[in-house]
Amino acid sequence: MAIPKILLYYVFTPLADPDAVRLWQRDLCESLGLRGRILISADGLNGTLGGDLPALKRYIRKTRDYPAFKTIDFKWSEGSGLDPAGRSLDFPRLVVKVREEIVSFGAPGELTVEASGVVGGGTRLAPAQLHELVAERGDEVVFFDGRNAFEADIGRFRGAVVPDVSNTRQFVAELDSGKYDHLKGKPVVTYCTGGIRCEVLSGLMKARGFDEVYQLEGGVVRYGEAYGDDGLWDGSLYVFDQRMSLDFSDHTAVLGRCRNCGEATKHMVNCRDLACREQLVVCPACVDRVAPACPAHA
DSSP, X not given: OOOEEEEEEEEEOOOSOHHHHHHHHHHHHHHHTOEEEEEEETXXXXXXXXXXXXXXXXXXXXXXXXXXXXXXXXXXXXXXXXXXXXXXXXXXXXXXXXXXXXXXXXXXXXXXXXXXXXXXXXXXXXXXXXXXXXXXHGGGOEEEEXXXXXXXXXXXXXXXXXXXXXXXXXXXXXXXXXXXXXXXXXXXXXEOSSSHHHHHHHHHHHHTTOSEEEEETTHHHHHHHHHTTSSSEEEOEEOSSTTXXXXXXXXXXXXXXXXXXXXXXXXXXXXXXXXXXXXXXXXXXXXXXSOOOOGGGO
């Protein structure tokens, strides 16, 4: 029986020949019938792949054979299905590219990577350690969302600061604006989907004078595996594939509100303008009536 699964993973490590890695990863994925997106740079690898469970397990074994990728932390989640050829329905195609950054903050000159990972990032906190920090420091702890603001519309840590950014490249200007300077003396916990954005964001914050910066290890994905909806996280987790969101239990809170009618929903759709990458919270009934648009394209 075919079992649809999705892998989320990254590793920061110096790569001498990113294009050679690209060709190898592309050929490996094609041979296994996998779909998704892999980004490669001189600083590492960032991927999300969908396919049948046995094929993904073979992908992990082959990828870990490469010494630089031996310790990659692969995160699993349920896929929505496979087509008759056994290919993931959650991704329309396979994309493997070399980029200047594997996560696009637009600040490659601020990132230093060694074989052990990012240099100068925030202190890592496993989910249980996060709870220990909150138990010890209470309301002093600030959760800082490292994702696009629209992702927080359907799920976020309770009381989190959600920066007003629609893409990752806007974070540098957002931090430099001074609007978060009042947090520089507080314990700040950055979080994102799988952890990769916080590897960079926490370092950017430390370089700008935030004294006590942490990053949630493994991101919301690992936290949800540990505590489901019975911890400090509320709502659904936005994901960048055809599923659009993940729930961690059978009692996930619905935080989103339809921008048209106000109904509670976690349903998200693309702005109707094909050039726009904005995601909007709109209930299925309103989507059926009229294609939604963000304010800039209404």
